[in-house]
Amino acid sequence: MPANRAPLRLGLAGLGTVGIGVVKIVQGHAALITARAGRPVIITAVSARDATKNRDADLSGYAWETDPVALARRDDVDVFVEVMGGHEGPARLATEAALAAGKDVVTANKALLAHHGQSLAEAAEAAGRAIRFEAAVAGGIPVIKALTEGLAGNQMRRVMGVMNGTCNYILTRMQSAGLPYETVFEEARQLGYLEADPNLDVGGIDAGHKLSLLAAIAFGTRVDFDNVELEGIGNVSIDDITLAADMGYRIKLLGVAQMTGRGLEQRMTPCLVPADSPLGQLQGGTNMVVLEGDSVGQIVLRGAGAGMGPTASAVMGDVIDLARGNRLPVFGQPAASLLAAVPAKSATPAPYYLRMTLLDKPGALAKIATCLGEAGISIDQMRQINQPGAQDDRAIVLIVTHKATPADISFATAAFGKTGVMIDAPVAIRIESV
Amino acid sequence: MPANRAPLRLGLAGLGTVGIGVVKIVQGHAALITARAGRPVIITAVSARDATKNRDADLSGYAWETDPVALARRDDVDVFVEVMGGHEGPARLATEAALAAGKDVVTANKALLAHHGQSLAEAAEAAGRAIRFEAAVAGGIPVIKALTEGLAGNQMRRVMGVMNGTCNYILTRMQSAGLPYETVFEEARQLGYLEADPNLDVGGIDAGHKLSLLAAIAFGTRVDFDNVELEGIGNVSIDDITLAADMGYRIKLLGVAQMTGRGLEQRMTPCLVPADSPLGQLQGGTNMVVLEGDSVGQIVLRGAGAGMGPTASAVMGDVIDLARGNRLPVFGQPAASLLAAVPAKSATPAPYYLRMTLLDKPGALAKIATCLGEAGISIDQMRQINQPGAQDDRAIVLIVTHKATPADISFATAAFGKTGVMIDAPVAIRIESV
Numbered sequence: 101m102p103a104n105r106a107p108l109r110l111g112l113a114g115l116g117t118v119g120i121g122v123v124k125i126v127q128g129h130a131a132l133i134t135a136r137a138g139r140p141v142i143i144t145a146v147s148a149r150d151a152t153k154n155r156d157a158d159l160s161g162y163a164w165e166t167d168p169v170a171l172a173r174r175d176d177v178d179v180f181v182e183v184m185g186g187h188e189g190p191a192r193l194a195t196e197a198a199l200a201a202g203k204d205v206v207t208a209n210k211a212l213l214a215h216h217g218q219s220l221a222e223a224a225e226a227a228g229r230a231i232r233f234e235a236a237v238a239g240g241i242p243v244i245k246a247l248t249e250g251l252a253g254n255q256m257r258r259v260m261g262v263m264n265g266t267c268n269y270i271l272t273r274m275q276s277a278g279l280p281y282e283t284v285f286e287e288a289r290q291l292g293y294l295e296a297d298p299n300l301d302v303g304g305i306d307a308g309h310k311l312s313l314l315a316a317i318a319f320g321t322r323v324d325f326d327n328v329e330l331e332g333i334g335n336v337s338i339d340d341i342t343l344a345a346d347m348g349y350r351i352k353l354l355g356v357a358q359m360t361g362r363g364l365e366q367r368m369t370p371c372l373v374p375a376d377s378p379l380g381q382l383q384g385g386t387n388m389v390v391l392e393g394d395s396v397g398q399i400v401l402r403g404a405g406a407g408m409g410p411t412a413s414a415v416m417g418d419v420i421d422l423a424r425g426n427r428l429p430v431f432g433q434p435a436a437s438l439l440a441a442v443p444a445k446s447a448t449p450a451p452y453y454l455r456m457t458l459l460d461k462p463g464a465l466a467k468i469a470t471c472l473g474e475a476g477i478s479i480d481q482m483r484q485i486n487q488p489g490a491q492d493d494r495a496i497v498l499i500v501t502h503k504a505t506p507a508d509i510s511f512a513t514a515a516f517g518k519t520g521v522m523i524d525a526p527v528a529i530r531i532e533s534v
Numbered sequence: 535m536p537a538n539r540a541p542l543r544l545g546l547a548g549l550g551t552v553g554i555g556v557v558k559i560v561q562g563h564a565a566l567i568t569a570r571a572g573r574p575v576i577i578t579a580v581s582a583r584d585a586t587k588n589r590d591a592d593l594s595g596y597a598w599e600t601d602p603v604a605l606a607r608r609d610d611v612d613v614f615v616e617v618m619g620g621h622e623g624p625a626r627l628a629t630e631a632a633l634a635a636g637k638d639v640v641t642a643n644k645a646l647l648a649h650h651g652q653s654l655a656e657a658a659e660a661a662g663r664a665i666r667f668e669a670a671v672a673g674g675i676p677v678i679k680a681l682t683e684g685l686a687g688n689q690m691r692r693v694m695g696v697m698n699g700t701c702n703y704i705l706t707r708m709q710s711a712g713l714p715y716e717t718v719f720e721e722a723r724q725l726g727y728l729e730a731d732p733n734l735d736v737g738g739i740d741a742g743h744k745l746s747l748l749a750a751i752a753f754g755t756r757v758d759f760d761n762v763e764l765e766g767i768g769n770v771s772i773d774d775i776t777l778a779a780d781m782g783y784r785i786k787l788l789g790v791a792q793m794t795g796r797g798l799e800q801r802m803t804p805c806l807v808p809a810d811s812p813l814g815q816l817q818g819g820t821n822m823v824v825l826e827g828d829s830v831g832q833i834v835l836r837g838a839g840a841g842m843g844p845t846a847s848a849v850m851g852d853v854i855d856l857a858r859g860n861r862l863p864v865f866g867q868p869a870a871s872l873l874a875a876v877p878a879k880s881a882t883p884a885p886y887y888l889r890m891t892l893l894d895k896p897g898a899l900a901k902i903a904t905c906l907g908e909a910g911i912s913i914d915q916m917r918q919i920n921q922p923g924a925q926d927d928r929a930i931v932l933i934v935t936h937k938a939t940p941a942d943i944s945f946a947t948a949a950f951g952k953t954g955v956m957i958d959a960p961v962a963i964r965i966e967s968v
Contacts, residue, residue, distance in 0.1 A: 125687050125829055135754060135867040136686045234684065240830035242684025249683075249860075250668065250676025252570045253559050253850025320569065378812070378836065395559055395843035395850075396674035402812065402834040409829035416687025416829075426683075426860035433569040 107140040108423040111177030111203075113168040113194055114184035115148035115155055118208055118235070121412025122181060123157045133416070137423035147171040172198035179204045179422055181415060183235070187211035199223045199231075204427075206418040208235035208411055214309035217316065217323035218438065221430035230427040232418035237310040238263050238387040240410025241403040242417060247317050247391055248432040254393025256318035258358040260534065264307040265385030265405040266293045267333050267353040272383050275341045275350070281334065293385075303332035304353060308368040311355035314389070315366050316431045319359045320438055323431070327443035328355075329367040336370050340455060340527055343485065343498055344372050349453070350380040354532055363444030372453050372531040378402070379534050390534065449503035451480060451531040456516065457523040460495040464521040468497065471519065475512035477504040494523050500531070541574040542857040545611030545637075547602040547628055548618035549582035549589055552642055552669070555846025556615060557591045567850070571857035581605040606632035613638045613856055615849060617669070621645035633657045633665075638861070640852040642669035642845055648743035651750065651757035652872065655864035664861040666852035671744040672697050672821040674844025675837040676851060681751050681825055682866040688827025690752035692792040694968065698741040699819030699839040700727045701767050701787040706817050709779060714772045727819075737766035738787060742802040745789035748823070749800050750865045753793045754872055757865070761877035762789075763801040770804050774889060774961055777919065777932055778806050783887070784814040788966055797878030806887050806965040812836070813968050824968065883937035885914060885965040890950065891957040894929040898955040902931065905953065909946035911938040928957050934965070 110126070112119055126133070126143055134140045145163035147170075165171040172180045172194040180198035182205060184191045191212050198205050205224070207213070213220065213233055224231045234244045238261065247259070262268050266288060273284045285302065288294055293301075300306045312325040333353050341351050349372040357366045373379045378400050382388050387405030392398050404410040421427075431438060458464045465484075472479060481500040501509075513526050544560070546553055560567070560577055568574045579597035581604075599605040606614045606628045614632035616639060618625045625646050632639050639658070641647070647654065647667055658665045668678045672695065681693070696702050700722055707718045719736065722728055727735075734740045746759040767787050775785050783806040791800045807813045812834050816822050821839030826832050838844040855861075865872060892898045899918075906913060912935065919930040935943075947960045 121829070129687065129689060132689060132754075133687065135871050138863075138868070241833060242680045245679060245684045246676045249855060250679045250851040251847060252854040253563065253567065253847050255563060255566060320566075376815070378815075381810070381812075381815070393847060395555070396847035397838045397841075397844055399675060399835070399837040402836075404831045407831075410831055413685060413687050413827060413830035417684045420686040421683060424860075424862050426858075426862065428858050428860065429572075434572070437569050 104425065105139045107142045108137070108419070109142055109144045109176055109178045110181050110419065111171045111174055112143055112146045112181045113171055114182065115146060116183065117408045118183040118411045118415065119148070120155055120157050121408035122183065122415050123159065125412050125416050133420060137420045139423055141419055141423055144176045145171055145174055168194035169197045172203060173201045177203055179206055179419060181419070182207040182209055183415065185209055185211070187215045192216060195220060196223060199227045199229050202227055202229060204229050204422050205231045206415055206422070207231065207233050208415060210236040210306065210309040210313060214312045214323060214325040217313065217431070218435060221435035224430055225435050230422065231430045232421065233313070234418050235411045235414035237313055238389050239403065239405040239407065240413045241387060241389060241401045242414070243389045243401050244317070245417070246399065246401060247314060248428065251391060251393050251396055251399070252432065254395050256391065256393050258356065258392040259314045259318045259390070260354060260356045261311065261314070261387065261389040262352050262354055262379060262382055263310045263387050263389065263405060264301055264353060265387060266301040267307065268382060269293060269385050270302070271333060271336065271341065271351055271353065274338050275345060278338065278342070280338045281336060302334055304330045304368040307353060307355055311357055311366055311368050315357035315364060316438065318357065319364060320433055321364060321441035322438045324364065324366070324441040324443060327366060327441065329369060329446060331369040333370055340529065343455065344453060345375065347498070347500065348375050349373065349531065350375050351529065352379055352382070354379065356532060358448065360444055360448060362447060363442035365444050365446050365448060367446050370529055372529055373534050377534045446506050449505050450533065451503055452501045452509050453529045453531055454499040454501065455527040456497045458495050458497055459521045459523060460493055465497060467519040467521050468516060471512050471515040472501070474515065475508045477508055477512055478502045538859065539573045541576045542571065542853070543576055543578045543610055543612045544615050544853065545605045545608055546577055546580045546615045547605055548616065549580060550617065551842045552617040552845045552849065553582070554589055554591050555842035556617065556849050557593065559846050559850050567854060571854045573857055575853055575857055578610045579605055579608055602628035603631045606637060607635045611637060613640055613853060615853070616641040616643055617849065619643055619645070621649045626650060629654060630657060633661045633663050636661055636663060638663045638856050639665045640849055640856070641665065641667050642849060644670040644740065644743040644747060648746045648757060648759040651747065651865070652869060655869035658864055659869050664856065665864045666855065667747070668852050669845045669848035671747055672823050673837065673839040673841065674847045675821060675823060675835045676848070677823045677835050678751070679851070680833065680835060681748060682862065685825060685827050685830055685833070686866065688829050690825065690827050692790065692826040693748045693752045693824070694788060694790045695745065695748070695821065695823040696786050696788055696813060696816055697744045697821050697823065697839060698735055698787060699821060700735040701741065702816060703727060703819050704736070705767060705770065705775065705785055705787065708772050709775045712772065712776070715768065715770060733766070736768055738764045738802040741787060741789055745791055745800055745802050749791035749798060750872065752791065753798060754867055755798060755875035756872045758798065758800070758875040758877060761800060761875065763803060763880060765803040767804055774963065777889065778887060779809065781932070781934065782809050783807065783965065784809050785963065786813055786816070788813065790966060792882065794878055794882060796881060797876035799878050799880050799882060801880050804963055806963050807968050811968045880940050883939050884967065885937055886935045886943050887963045887965055888933040888935065889961040890931045892929050892931055893955045893957060894927055899931060901953040901955050902950060905946050905949040906935070908949065909942045911942055911946055912936045
């Protein structure tokens with residue numbers, strides 16, 4: 101149906117795993133893409149840091165640019181495909197150059213959009229161009245499309261997701277093998293699962309970037325990554341994973357964004373979820389996003405969150421949309437209409453899992469229960485654990501509370517410290533209802 | 535970004551649950567839709583069989599047409615929204631009239647498209663108009679969009695789905711309550727879960743319609759509902775549900791479409807799936823669709839398959855796409871380029887679950903095993919079940935085979951009948967790998 105049947109010409113910046121994945125699809129599925137897009141999609145030029153590297157793909161037909169900015173400005177490029185990464189430097193400069201030169205942009209760069217989404221959206225609209233970023237969130241899962249287009253008739257209530265496969269791999273491997281964090285982290289590093297700066301993964305930053313993009317679309321607000329409450333998985337202990345499993349829970353690095361009367365809550369933190377829920381059953385590097393709207397109810401999307409094929413699939417979905425002539429504003433509505441998010445510290449009540457190591461003496465537990473009561477928190481379950489070989493002057497106590505606010509939990513755990521019966525700092529982990 | 539900022543005017547045919555759901559969203563979310571669509575979306579005219587019925591919505595601002603064909607042709611209608619149902623009669627006539635009059639069509643009518651998809655797609659393209667049908671498949675799940683757009687860079691390998699909530703309700707209720715089919719069918723009828731012709735649900739026809747639409751998009755073939763192998767749930771016994779559960783399986787009415795070297799396999803039949811798989815865990819009226827592509831791997835989508843809100847959400851997603859000016863061919867590529875499907879009888883091998891009631895005498899089991907061996911089928915698991923209170927001259931034997939073709943299974947079960955040891959006809963249910 102598109103009026104324009106001339107080939108859509110891609111300039112591809114970045115020839116790592118994802119870039120080569122895009123090359124493979126463009127070369128391997130030319131007829132299929134032409135049928136679906138209504139016109140051919142071709143690559144005219146590429147750029148990467150090292151032109152001499154062997155990349156397991158025939159790049160001989162493409163012009164080579166050393167500078168991605170030069171690539172972005174080429175006359176024979178209609179769409180600038182950015183799969184380099186990095187939220188400053190070449191990726192940002194080249195994206196801005198592409199828009200200024202009147203090119204559409206398809207990007208897998210969550211960091212770039214999390215930091216500069218608003219200004220880039222404004223630049224795209226001023227140029228009458230699109231920025232598409234399906235590949236930036238949850239790999240091959242078409243979640244940006246589902247949220248921005250498929251569910252556009254909904255007032256969204258909440259978006260949630262496990263969106264960093266490396267963290268989910270580490271947490272599920274800790275549980276299945278009974279290994280501590282440090283050991284599995286080292287395994288993941290050796291398997292090549294970690295970013296060059298591992299804190300992007302295990303610190304929750306990468307997943308936090310993705311959550312901030314979903315929140316902007318869902319709630320019509322400007323991307324506000326700075327106000328995502330971030331807590332990585334580095335402090336998740338194998339003890340808590342095991343004890344939570346005994347109680348029917350799994351620990352996930354879970355992002356939650358919801359609009360409340362006080363403002364926008366965004367958090368990317370370790371949470372307990374029921375073991376038999378879709379999120380609880382997510383294994384290894386798989387991602388899952390949960391979208392909740394006022395009409396549609398709950399939609400759950402699951403798939404590979406990274407890797408050559410899935411990420412390139414997402415890039416090509418965006419490219420084919422552009423070839424078909426379909427565009428929409430970057431975050432689903434005009435950039436000028438996006439409201440500044442009013443950030444709200446998480447205050448939505450939830451049950452909490454508490455683990456404490458107490459002096460095993462009369463009255464210790466009563467003191468803890470008193471602290472909870474004074475914080476207005478009631479107890480749903482309590483267990484005292486006798487660990488074989490543990491010192492017998494101490495007791496491990498697990499409590500699952502009824503719903504409480506994060507502030508109430510902080511108040512109570514601060515009070516625990518004054519009881520004189522705590523041996524270690526207590527652990528408190530939110531139980532997200534899913 | 536759309537050039538056209540005039541209101542998009544809907545003519546709504548059908549004021550049942552879904553139609554009223556659409557009215558509620560259009561009226562309740564006017565500002566949100568205008569922001570997202572770039573222009574207002576309004577309803578100008580409606581039609582339904584009974585104008586006097588109280589519908590819990592304010593319809594006073596809309597023109598009323600008794601005849602949906604007249605509605606479809608109105609000058610003040612841009613998009614004809616068909617939520618009446620039925621694959622002939624008014625729904626078909628009005629849809630054709632809308633296209634002929636240059637209107638886009640948004641429909642929830644799976645039967646109409648399953649029977650007349652090719653001719654309607656051709657009519658739409660001749661008129662330069664779109665037919666969108668997200669609401670026709672899997673209710674609120676944006677699966678048509680995911681498959682046609684998000685995964686457009688993939689050669690699809692297989693699409694699967696549990697897409698009739700009523701059947702899934704009946705099967706999960708049979709299992710949880712231990713009740714026979716007839717009892718739960720009657721419950722479902724009293725709860726209003728069944729179509730006026732229940733065979734549309736329990737005969738697998740409705741779900742088969744949906745599968746045929748997914749297959750057309752996935753494989754670039756003309757809709758071929760007539761060649762969907764259909765088997766409903768009427769013969770699923772509570773015994774098999776219980777015995778399969780003991781072996782770690784669930785029985786689902788599962789649709790599978792896959793392109794093979796011999797042609798297109800499409801089947802909508804009761805299958806066993808692992809209890810701990812996403813499909814196995816699907817409860818009640820929820821739907822699930824599994825999309826498998828060569829690049830993306832496996833994507834799983836889950837959500838409400840029916841109901842006012844979810845179905846209206848799907849309709850509105852399509853409407854907002856049209857308001858944004860985004861269109862694409864009905865089945866994702868030009869109708870003329872869709873190939874006639876070469877139907878292939880299911881021949882993809884799979885493990886099978888077999889249940890037999892045998893005379894409990896020496897050599898009986900050996901005869902069965904011989905039949906399987908002669909059909910080239912090897913046995914993965916075998917169990918003899920002693921049911922309390924069962925006649926002691928009979929034995930129930932369960933077998934899970936290694937992978938076998940449906941033809942091999944038919945050959946073996948036919949041979950069982952000649953052994954002289956079978957008391958009842960054997961039950962054979964495919965175990966789909968998911």
